[in-house]
Amino acid sequence: MSRDLEVLKLLEDNARLTPREISEMIGCSEEEVKKIIEERERDGTILKYKTLIDWERVGEDFVYAIIDVRVTLTREKSYDDIAKRIAKFPEVHAIRLVSGDYDFQVVVKGKTLKDVAFFVADKISTLPEVRDTFTHFVLRSYKEEGVLLFKDEEDRRLAFVP
Amino acid sequence: MSRKINERVSSIEPSGIRRFFDLVVGRRDIISLGVGEPDFPVPWSVRESMIYSLERGWTSYTSNRGLKELRDGIAEYYKRFGVETSGDNILITTGVSEGLDLALRAVINPGDVALIPEPCYVAYKPLTFLAYGEPVEIPTYPNFKLNYDKLKSYERFEPKVLIINYPNNPTGVTYSKRELEEIADFVFENDMIVVSDEIYAELTYKGRHLSLASLNGMEERTIVLNGFSKSYAMTGLRIGYAIAPDEIIDAMTKIHQYSMLCAPITSQIGALEALKVELERVRAEYMRKRNYFVNRLRRFLNVKMPEGAFYAFPSIRGTGLSSEEFAERLLKEKGVAVVPGNAFGRSGEGYIRCAYAVSMEKLKVAVERIGEFVESLKS
Numbered sequence: 001m002s003r004d005l006e007v008l009k010l011l012e013d014n015a016r017l018t019p020r021e022i023s024e025m026i027g028c029s030e031e032e033v034k035k036i037i038e039e040r041e042r043d044g045t046i047l048k049y050k051t052l053i054d055w056e057r058v059g060e061d062f063v064y065a066i067i068d069v070r071v072t073l074t075r076e077k078s079y080d081d082i083a084k085r086i087a088k089f090p091e092v093h094a095i096r097l098v099s100g101d102y103d104f105q106v107v108v109k110g111k112t113l114k115d116v117a118f119f120v121a122d123k124i125s126t127l128p129e130v131r132d133t134f135t136h137f138v139l140r141s142y143k144e145e146g147v148l149l150f151k152d153e154e155d156r157r158l159a160f161v162p
Numbered sequence: 163m164s165r166k167i168n169e170r171v172s173s174i175e176p177s178g179i180r181r182f183f184d185l186v187v188g189r190r191d192i193i194s195l196g197v198g199e200p201d202f203p204v205p206w207s208v209r210e211s212m213i214y215s216l217e218r219g220w221t222s223y224t225s226n227r228g229l230k231e232l233r234d235g236i237a238e239y240y241k242r243f244g245v246e247t248s249g250d251n252i253l254i255t256t257g258v259s260e261g262l263d264l265a266l267r268a269v270i271n272p273g274d275v276a277l278i279p280e281p282c283y284v285a286y287k288p289l290t291f292l293a294y295g296e297p298v299e300i301p302t303y304p305n306f307k308l309n310y311d312k313l314k315s316y317e318r319f320e321p322k323v324l325i326i327n328y329p330n331n332p333t334g335v336t337y338s339k340r341e342l343e344e345i346a347d348f349v350f351e352n353d354m355i356v357v358s359d360e361i362y363a364e365l366t367y368k369g370r371h372l373s374l375a376s377l378n379g380m381e382e383r384t385i386v387l388n389g390f391s392k393s394y395a396m397t398g399l400r401i402g403y404a405i406a407p408d409e410i411i412d413a414m415t416k417i418h419q420y421s422m423l424c425a426p427i428t429s430q431i432g433a434l435e436a437l438k439v440e441l442e443r444v445r446a447e448y449m450r451k452r453n454y455f456v457n458r459l460r461r462f463l464n465v466k467m468p469e470g471a472f473y474a475f476p477s478i479r480g481t482g483l484s485s486e487e488f489a490e491r492l493l494k495e496k497g498v499a500v501v502p503g504n505a506f507g508r509s510g511e512g513y514i515r516c517a518y519a520v521s522m523e524k525l526k527v528a529v530e531r532i533g534e535f536v537e538s539l540k541s
Contacts, residue, residue, distance in 0.1 A: 024458060161196075161199070
């Protein structure tokens with residue numbers, strides 16, 4: 001694995017690792033790690049550092065909905081054009097072109113059920129290219145970004161094996 | 163001596179680690195680098211396959227040798243370590259521990275000498291002794307490696323067996339092809355049998371692991387022991403295997419059929435699934451932990467970069483403490499559990515074994531505390 005890839009993979013899993021720690025893990029100089037990170041921040045490979053938060057635990061709940069969107073393509077409007085138009089709404093958490101019955105999967109985040117429902121009705125369904133939408137409200141999340149949101153395993157290892 | 167108990171059993175010392183075990187009972191602030199066990203649970207696909215098998219009621223005995231698909235799967239798998247074998251030369255055991263016991267009992271006659279390079283895993287000597295063999299230690303301090311000349315000086319014992327373990331617990335040392343050939347030369351010259359404990363084979367960080375049985379002719383005189391405990395974290399499931407030439411595998415199977423009958427079927431099914439698990443990520447993860455831990459440790463202790471397994475074996479000679487004093491005080495004063503080197507034989511004195519198979523967060527705290535402890539010894 002190239003050094004760049006290794007640094008990126010480590011940061012993807014834990015953005016708080018210091019260049020020093022990363023250098024100790026992969027066995028190169030701290031300067032080299034700093035250089036890689038700076039370069040990757042500059043060229044847009046590293047988009048952002050953020051924190052995965054389980055909002056339910058602080059009672060600060062959000063409403064998420066997954067909207068299947070079917071669209072009509074025209075000569076003037078390709079998938080990319082339509083996707084960009086939808087993506088720019090701040091309420092849209094994620095948008096992906098998918099295979100299957102629908103064209104896009106849009107994840108919308110809002111404060112209340114009403115917020116989300118009206119956003120879809122007002123902003124998405126009304127786009128001329130959108131043929132129909134199908135909204136699934138998320139009731140509970142069990143795993144996000146590869147991280148389990150529940151804990152049902154414990155470390156039962158002994159400190160010594162006699 | 164009590165007449166009730168077999169003399170050999172009576173004369174064996176219980177494991178020296180027991181005393182340390184008692185010291186940590188009830189303490190919750192301990193970070194343990196003491197145990198040779200990965201800190202992640204068994205991969206879910208493996209656990210799921212075992213659950214499914216239980217749902218379908220697969221709880222019977224298996225054949226003595228173990229499930230044929232598993233044995234064939236292992237034969238295929240072991241090609242990666244240079245060994246061409248078949249499922250017929252494989253015996254599924256209840257962990258490498260059973261495999262080791264069977265191997266020694268199958269080949270040792272009363273009084274036969276087994277050469278055991280030290281420091282080494284704690285079971286080799288007692289099990290040799292219980293098989294009515296005579297263990298002869300070969301100290302490997304300070305580079306912890308065997309070579310032809312070292313072995314040659316033990317020819318006078320007319321040894322029958324060599325027990326070798328690489329990548330090594332506790333030293334992390336492993337062998338290149340050329341170094342293995344030197345060992346094989348000695349084994350041929352003395353018409354010996356090798357018990358090759360390769361449980362850490364997957365955790366080789368420099369190049370690829372090469373089995374001793376892969377060397378020309380060695381397949382006729384090598385008993386390879388391996389298992390699923392270390393690379394797949396299946397420690398408590400007790401599942402391992404032996405690969406040996408016909409005559410020896412038959413002899414081992416004979417003992418196994420009477421003493422164990424078969425390895426637990428649930429564990430065998432788990433092992434079958436484990437063979438499909440890609441280990442590259444696990445290896446990379448351990449390698450990062452190794453680098454991080456050893457690089458940090460080097461600021462205050464003398465330690466070689468281990469080439470395999472998940473142990474660092476730093477020297478604590480500069481501290482003025484014995485291995486046991488060091489380990490005991492580190493545990494009491496800083497809550498970090500390590501194993502004193504002398505638990506692995508006399509030539510491990512002056513060292514401690516740190517298993518770095520714990521989370522990066524714990525590793526970070528542990529190495530800080532070890533540093534503080536070493537500093538405190540200076541003032």
